[in-house]
Amino acid sequence: GQQVMQIPQYQHVQEGEDFTTYCNSSTTLSNIQWYKQRPGGHPVFLIQLVKSGEVKKQKRLTFQFGEAKKNSSLHITATQTTDVGTYFCAQDSWGKLQFGAGTQVVVTP
Amino acid sequence: GAGVSQSPSNKVTEKGKDVELRCDPISGHTALYWYRQSLGQGLEFLIYFQGNSAPDKSGLPSDRFSAERTGGSVSTLTIQRTQQEDSAVYLCASSLGEIEAFFGQGTRLTVV
Numbered sequence: 001g002q003q004v005m006q007i008p009q010y011q012h013v014q015e016g017e018d019f020t021t022y023c024n025s026s027t028t029l030s031n032i033q034w035y036k037q038r039p040g041g042h043p044v045f046l047i048q049l050v051k052s053g054e055v056k057k058q059k060r061l062t063f064q065f066g067e068a069k070k071n072s073s074l075h076i077t078a079t080q081t082t083d084v085g086t087y088f089c090a091q092d093s094w095g096k097l098q099f100g101a102g103t104q105v106v107v108t109p
Numbered sequence: 110g111a112g113v114s115q116s117p118s119n120k121v122t123e124k125g126k127d128v129e130l131r132c133d134p135i136s137g138h139t140a141l142y143w144y145r146q147s148l149g150q151g152l153e154f155l156i157y158f159q160g161n162s163a164p165d166k167s168g169l170p171s172d173r174f175s176a177e178r179t180g181g182s183v184s185t186l187t188i189q190r191t192q193q194e195d196s197a198v199y200l201c202a203s204s205l206g207e208i209e210a211f212f213g214q215g216t217r218l219t220v221v
Binding site for chain 1: 151154213
């Protein structure tokens with residue numbers, strides 16, 4: 001089935017720097033969800049985007065849904081060690097959630 | 110309970126044995142998902158239940174894997190004749206459908 005592609009697979013970031021991770025689809029998405037999984041933990045829901053061009057912010061995290069609803073991005077500013085983990089986007093296809101491969105983020109103090 | 114509960118948290122089994130993994134979703138959640146996650150890998154979709162509809166079994170890797178959901182609540186994932194490649198963390202999640210999914214802590218399965 002169709003899947004969302006995430007890039008990069010790995011992201012090494014210096015503490016205090018910004019970075020962006022991307023989620024791309026070849027088809028139009030009804031909505032996109034983002035999850036964070038800390039090392040040794042389980043995925044935790046961050047946000048859902050539904051509208052074309054939608055932008056939502058959570059403190060240092062900015063989520064964006066593309067105008068064509070085929071891509072999404074997560075931008076983190078002033079990275080902290082607490083941002084370590086794997087960030088997944090997930091496409092919702094009639095309630096069935098399919099996850100991208102994730103971006104594993106490592107933060108160097 | 111307040112969240113999704115999975116049991117056991119850890120399971121070590123011998124190759125060739127059958128195992129059952131249990132998931133108690135959040136009360137009232139109509140959707141229930143099973144995923145498999147190998148070390149350092151992503152979430153592999155296994156099966157999806159939504160209300161009384163027929164489950165979407167498209168992610169089950171072989172006929173050794175099966176799952177059921179009784180009374181629209183508790184779900185059991187059964188793996189027959191386990192193989193070493195079945196070793197992974199099995200995650201269950203539930204939701205009200207098309208909104209956020211809540212995950213359990215997972216069952217770490219080790220086949221020796």
